[in-house]
Amino acid sequence: MPRIGAERRAxxxxxxxxxxxxxxxRLGFHRATMRDVIDEAGLSAGCVYTHFRSKREIVDAIATxxxxxxxQAIAAGDATGDPVDALRAxxxxxxxxxxxxxxIEGRRLAVQTWSEALLDPDVLRLVRAGVEKPVGALxxxxxxxxxxxxxxxxxxxxALARAMxxxxxxxxxxxxxxxxxxxxxxxxxxxxxLDSLATPCGAAPGSRR
Amino acid sequence: MPRIGAERRAxxxxxxxxxxxxxxxRLGFHRATMRDVIDEAGLSAGCVYTHFRSKREIVDAIATxxxxxxxQAIAAGDATGDPVDALRAxxxxxxxxxxxxxxIEGRRLAVQTWSEALLDPDVLRLVRAGVEKPVGALxxxxxxxxxxxxxxxxxxxxALARAMxxxxxxxxxxxxxxxxxxxxxxxxxxxxxLDSLATPCGAAPGSRR
Amino acid sequence: MPRIGAERRAxxxxxxxxxxxxxxxRLGFHRATMRDVIDEAGLSAGCVYTHFRSKREIVDAIATxxxxxxxQAIAAGDATGDPVDALRAxxxxxxxxxxxxxxIEGRRLAVQTWSEALLDPDVLRLVRAGVEKPVGALxxxxxxxxxxxxxxxxxxxxALARAMxxxxxxxxxxxxxxxxxxxxxxxxxxxxxLDSLATPCGAAPGSRR
Amino acid sequence: MPRIGAERRAxxxxxxxxxxxxxxxRLGFHRATMRDVIDEAGLSAGCVYTHFRSKREIVDAIATxxxxxxxQAIAAGDATGDPVDALRAxxxxxxxxxxxxxxIEGRRLAVQTWSEALLDPDVLRLVRAGVEKPVGALxxxxxxxxxxxxxxxxxxxxALARAMxxxxxxxxxxxxxxxxxxxxxxxxxxxxxLDSLATPCGAAPGSRR
DNA sequence: GATGAATGAGCCTTCATTCAT
DNA sequence: TATGAATGAAGGCTCATTCAT
Numbered sequence: 001m002p003r004i005g006a007e008r009r010a011x012x013x014x015x016x017x018x019x020x021x022x023x024x025x026r027l028g029f030h031r032a033t034m035r036d037v038i039d040e041a042g043l044s045a046g047c048v049y050t051h052f053r054s055k056r057e058i059v060d061a062i063a064t065x066x067x068x069x070x071x072q073a074i075a076a077g078d079a080t081g082d083p084v085d086a087l088r089a090x091x092x093x094x095x096x097x098x099x100x101x102x103x104i105e106g107r108r109l110a111v112q113t114w115s116e117a118l119l120d121p122d123v124l125r126l127v128r129a130g131v132e133k134p135v136g137a138l139x140x141x142x143x144x145x146x147x148x149x150x151x152x153x154x155x156x157x158x159a160l161a162r163a164m165x166x167x168x169x170x171x172x173x174x175x176x177x178x179x180x181x182x183x184x185x186x187x188x189x190x191x192x193x194l195d196s197l198a199t200p201c202g203a204a205p206g207s208r209r
Numbered sequence: 210m211p212r213i214g215a216e217r218r219a220x221x222x223x224x225x226x227x228x229x230x231x232x233x234x235r236l237g238f239h240r241a242t243m244r245d246v247i248d249e250a251g252l253s254a255g256c257v258y259t260h261f262r263s264k265r266e267i268v269d270a271i272a273t274x275x276x277x278x279x280x281q282a283i284a285a286g287d288a289t290g291d292p293v294d295a296l297r298a299x300x301x302x303x304x305x306x307x308x309x310x311x312x313i314e315g316r317r318l319a320v321q322t323w324s325e326a327l328l329d330p331d332v333l334r335l336v337r338a339g340v341e342k343p344v345g346a347l348x349x350x351x352x353x354x355x356x357x358x359x360x361x362x363x364x365x366x367x368a369l370a371r372a373m374x375x376x377x378x379x380x381x382x383x384x385x386x387x388x389x390x391x392x393x394x395x396x397x398x399x400x401x402x403l404d405s406l407a408t409p410c411g412a413a414p415g416s417r418r
Numbered sequence: 419m420p421r422i423g424a425e426r427r428a429x430x431x432x433x434x435x436x437x438x439x440x441x442x443x444r445l446g447f448h449r450a451t452m453r454d455v456i457d458e459a460g461l462s463a464g465c466v467y468t469h470f471r472s473k474r475e476i477v478d479a480i481a482t483x484x485x486x487x488x489x490q491a492i493a494a495g496d497a498t499g500d501p502v503d504a505l506r507a508x509x510x511x512x513x514x515x516x517x518x519x520x521x522i523e524g525r526r527l528a529v530q531t532w533s534e535a536l537l538d539p540d541v542l543r544l545v546r547a548g549v550e551k552p553v554g555a556l557x558x559x560x561x562x563x564x565x566x567x568x569x570x571x572x573x574x575x576x577a578l579a580r581a582m583x584x585x586x587x588x589x590x591x592x593x594x595x596x597x598x599x600x601x602x603x604x605x606x607x608x609x610x611x612l613d614s615l616a617t618p619c620g621a622a623p624g625s626r627r
Numbered sequence: 628m629p630r631i632g633a634e635r636r637a638x639x640x641x642x643x644x645x646x647x648x649x650x651x652x653r654l655g656f657h658r659a660t661m662r663d664v665i666d667e668a669g670l671s672a673g674c675v676y677t678h679f680r681s682k683r684e685i686v687d688a689i690a691t692x693x694x695x696x697x698x699q700a701i702a703a704g705d706a707t708g709d710p711v712d713a714l715r716a717x718x719x720x721x722x723x724x725x726x727x728x729x730x731i732e733g734r735r736l737a738v739q740t741w742s743e744a745l746l747d748p749d750v751l752r753l754v755r756a757g758v759e760k761p762v763g764a765l766x767x768x769x770x771x772x773x774x775x776x777x778x779x780x781x782x783x784x785x786a787l788a789r790a791m792x793x794x795x796x797x798x799x800x801x802x803x804x805x806x807x808x809x810x811x812x813x814x815x816x817x818x819x820x821l822d823s824l825a826t827p828c829g830a831a832p833g834s835r836r
Numbered sequence: 837g838a839t840g841a842a843t844g845a846g847c848c849t850t851c852a853t854t855c856a857t
Numbered sequence: 858t859a860t861g862a863a864t865g866a867a868g869g870c871t872c873a874t875t876c877a878t
Contacts, residue, residue: 028328030239034852044860045853055852108327115324118317118385119237128386155401159394162383163402169382170375176327177337185368192364193372196405217841243869253843258870446746448657452873462839463874473873526745533742536735536803537655546804573819574812581816584797591796592789594745595755603786610782611790614823635862661848671864676849 013051016041017065020058025108029059029116063113063123067130070110083145084198087138087164091190094168098175099183107172114169135161150198222260225250226274229267234317238268238325272322272332276339279319292354293407296347296373300399303377307384308392316381323378344370359407431469434459435483438476443526447477447534481531481541485548501563502616505556505582509608512586516593517601525590532587553579568616640678643668644692647685652735656686656743690740690750694757697737710772711825714765714791718817721795725802726810734799741796762788777825 019041023032034055038048052058097103117127138161145151151160167190174181228250232241243264247257261267306312326336347370354360360369376399383390437459441450452473456466470476515521535545556579563569569578585608592599646668650659661682665675679685724730744754765788772778778787794817801808 028239028324030237031328033850046855046861047859049853050858111324111327114382115237115320118320119240124386131383131386152401155398156394159391159398162380162390163376163395163398166376166379166383167372168379170377170379171371173323173378174340174371174375177333177340181371182368185365186371189364189368189372192361192406193402197401221841242867244867254870255844255872256842259841262870264869446657446742448655449746451871453871463841464839464876465837467874468837529742529745532800533655533738536738537658542804549801549804570819573816577809577812577816580798580801580808581794581813584794584801585790586797587800588793588795588797589789591741592758592793595751595758599789600786603783604789607782607786607790610779610824611820615819639862660846662846672849673851673865674863677862680849682848 009051012043012047016043016048016051017058017061021062021065021109024059024062024112025105029112059116060122060126062109063116063126066110066113067126067133070130070134082150083141083148084150084194086141087145088191088194090138090141091164091194092187095171095183095187095190098172104172104175104179107176111173111176131165135165137161138164145198152197155197218260221252221256225252225257225260226267226270230271230318233268233271233321234314238321268325269331269335271318272325272335275319275322276335276342279339280342291359292350292357293359293403295350296354297400297403299347299350300373300403301396304380304392304396304399307381313381313384313388316385320382320385340374344374346370347373354407361406364406427469430461430465434461434466434469435476435479439480439483439527442477442480442530443523447530477534478540478544480527481534481544484528484531485544485551500568501559501566502568502612504559505563506609506612508556508559509582509612510605513589513601513605513608516590522590522593522597525594529591529594549583553583555579556582563616570615573615636678639670639674643670643675643678644685644688648689648736651686651689651739652732656739686743687749687753689736690743690753693737693740694753694760697757698760709777710768710775711777711821713768714772715818715821717765717768718791718821719814722798722810722814722817725799731799731802731806734803738800738803758792762792764788765791772825779824782824 016037020032020037023036023040026032027036034045034048037055037058038045041048052061098107113123113127117124135158139157142151142155142157142160146153146155146157171186175183225246229241229246232245232249235241236245243254243257246264246267247254250257261270307316322332322336326333344367348366351360351364351366351369355362355364355366380395384392434455438450438455441454441458444450445454452463452466455473455476456463459466470479516525531541531545535542553576557575560569560573560575560578564571564573564575589604593601643664647659647664650663650667653659654663661672661675664682664685665672668675679688725734740750740754744751762785766784769778769782769784769787773780773782773784798813802810
């Protein structure tokens with residue numbers, strides 16, 4: 001059996017994907033040519049085409065990849081303690097990540113994907129899945145919070161979850177458009193929102209932490 | 210004498226822009242070819258190129274256009290009454306617009322612009338301007354609300370403004386990815402946030418309106 | 419009868435030709451566009467096309483023009499005195515003209531014509547005519563000089579004439595390629611040649627080798 | 628390993644250049660389209676463009692080529708014997724070449740270059756270099772001839788050299804405009820000139836005027 | 837006649853993809 | 858499998874020319 005071959009094959013596969021990711025992030029899906037990807041990977045055209053049937057297939061592979069990672073990011077915060085704290089932790093984790101150079105730069109590709117989703121059904125499917133998963137997870141936490149009486153029961157859990165994701169997405173855009181936008185005050189606002197939403201409004205709103 | 214000429218010229222200009230907008234929204238800036246635009250406009254290549262020097266120039270013209278409209282949309286809500294009501298009105302106006310087919314479809318192009326901004330400095334400038342303006346306006350209202358004691362003075366006005374804009378942008382994305390996402394519960398959430406933020410937390414939060 | 423119309427028509431004709439000449443000299447026949455010519459003439463496209471059926475026709479008209487002027491330049495030197503002096507006068511007149519800024523710059527177009535003649539039978543005909551005429555005139559003078567015993571009878575008059583014209587053409591090229599090439603020493607050389615050719619020099623001039 | 632590749636590459640390079648040369652000679656730089664060149668080479672567009680970045684680059688390559696060959700043609704005659712004989716040999720070699728069908732036809736392209744030089748600084752540089760070299764070589768021989776007392780010392784060596792080159796160029800034009808122009812009598816004239824210039828002629832050669 | 841907006845064939849070039857070695 | 862030369866279908870853009878006003 002081509003045991004070593006399989007490994008090497010997987011290695012090449014990942015190499016190409018990494019190269020493509022770099023090119024796509026830098027130049028966009030459309031501006032980046034297969035030549036760019038091939039050169040970045042340090043391979044030959046033919047070699048790349050034995051791993052991926054087309055440029056399209058690479059784009060799809062990357063979009064899939066991305067959505068997997070996104071899920072993990074949210075899942076990571078899915079603690080089992082106090083649900084409001086969990087939400088806060090997720091939000092803070094998110095903003096902390098975006099404050100990193102790596103964190104924000106790594107989203108360039110995601111934004112490409114977002115707009116590509118409007119033009120390409122396959123990418124759309126991937127992006128949708130990448131949104132539904134976190135939304136579902138967050139909604140689940142909200143639901144738990146409501147059951148525990150930590151959040152107003154009148155709020156639609158999914159809507160709140162979607163609002164959080166929208167806020168994240170919107171902030172990714174702003175941060176990418178202008179890296180100088182500060183993260184800190186932003187976190188404060190989000191915290192305040194969670195606070196005021198969580199407080200039955202009798203307890204001191206600032207008593208968190 | 211050049212009166213009719215100038216009018217006709219402007220008319221063609223607008224026609225071409227409209228055609229291009231349609232094509233770009235449908236196919237994206239990159240997939241849409243000049244042929245597409247030309248055919249959509251029902252003109253000849255040469256004619257189009259007497260109005261715009263290049264495809265690029267058309268893209269820029271559209272991006273500029275879009276940012277002008279965006280400004281107007283926000284400015285429209287800039288009432289002079291109660292600041293918190295003003296914010297609520299702006300938000301509701303926004304979501305109401307997005308609930309329209311025209312409203313949401315009209316943003317496809319905007320999203321293209323958002324990701325293009327990451328790849329093209331010219332577009333970036335336009336998009337930035339299109340964000341700064343509304344952010345500034347909203348921040349101003351927030352500041353007024355704080356002065357009038359309607360909003361917690363600890364919140365960074367600009368951060369809150371940015372959060373609102375981020376929410377808007379994020380929701381545009383979600384709605385475009387899946388038109389079935391309902392608008393109503395979303396509005397409720399936003400309202401709740403504004404409510405809880407506005408209420409010094411002693412008055413009944415639900416007593417608005 | 420459209421008497422005034424005819425005059426105006428001729429005026430326009432000349433204007434267009436002048437504009438075209440300027441453009442062609444500056445940009446070459448191929449690089450110069452009808453737009454260039456039209457703008458330079460300060461007219462409209464339609465107007466120019468009522469005077470000339472095509473760009474081609476303008477090129478031809480200019481080439482014809484040019485060959486007429488060339489003939490005149492040589493004819494001017496066609497004195498009736500001493501034939502060798504006549505040749506010398508013609509040569510000196512030629513070089514004197516080329517030393518002028520106007521003289522040399524005015525030949526740019528001619529050079530265009532020279533190479534265009536290799537690609538376009540119509541232009542070729544014109545250029546040929548523009549060469550045969552001066553060659554004939556010069557040969558005639560040489561013949562007269564030989565009859566008067568001023569020039570070696572063994573020389574082919576036409577060949578000598580062609581040599582002179584070749585020298586002229588070649589010098590136009592050199593001067594146009596590099597305006598710094600001095601004219602004076604060049605004239606001296608030509609003079610020396612005519613001198614030595616004219617002097618019977620004791621030995622028979624044809625007795626070489 | 629890249630041995631064969633390099634050879635093949637060079638071969639293609641030459642093939643394309645040859646095809647382009649043929650097209651340019653036949654149609655001129657401007658009339659000849661890349662399609663013409665591509666078809667003449669029997670290749671595909673893409674292939675040609677892996678060897679040359681643009682049409683322009685091909686033109687430049689050809690112009691460079693040409694000037695190299697021109698240098699060699701002159702250098703070939705640069706014997707070390709009697710300088711006047713050397714000059715005569717060079718001239719005769721030149722005319723002999725022009726009498727060949729290959730010789731004259733091969734200059735069509737050169738003439739294109741001559742007029743293109745007036746419109747394109749890059750080509751101008753090449754053409755200038757292609758003239759300066761032979762002029763320098765010829766002037767050197769003339770200088771030697773003067774030192775050996777074979778040529779009148781009053782003549783400017785460079786001017787004489789330029790005159791010879793001008794004569795060559797001018798003759799190329801005439802021969803190309805009309806292949807029937809005989810070469811022989813022309814050679815006779817040139818010989819006569821060199822003769823009479825070389826002969827001290829009893830009287831001092833500088834005693835004219 | 838004059839105008840200049842409009843035409844559309846065609847040019848140069850790119851780039852995803854293939855295939856002989 | 859890996860290579861990279863070769864392919865060829867477009868794509869963006871130009872420009873000589875026409876024609877309704």
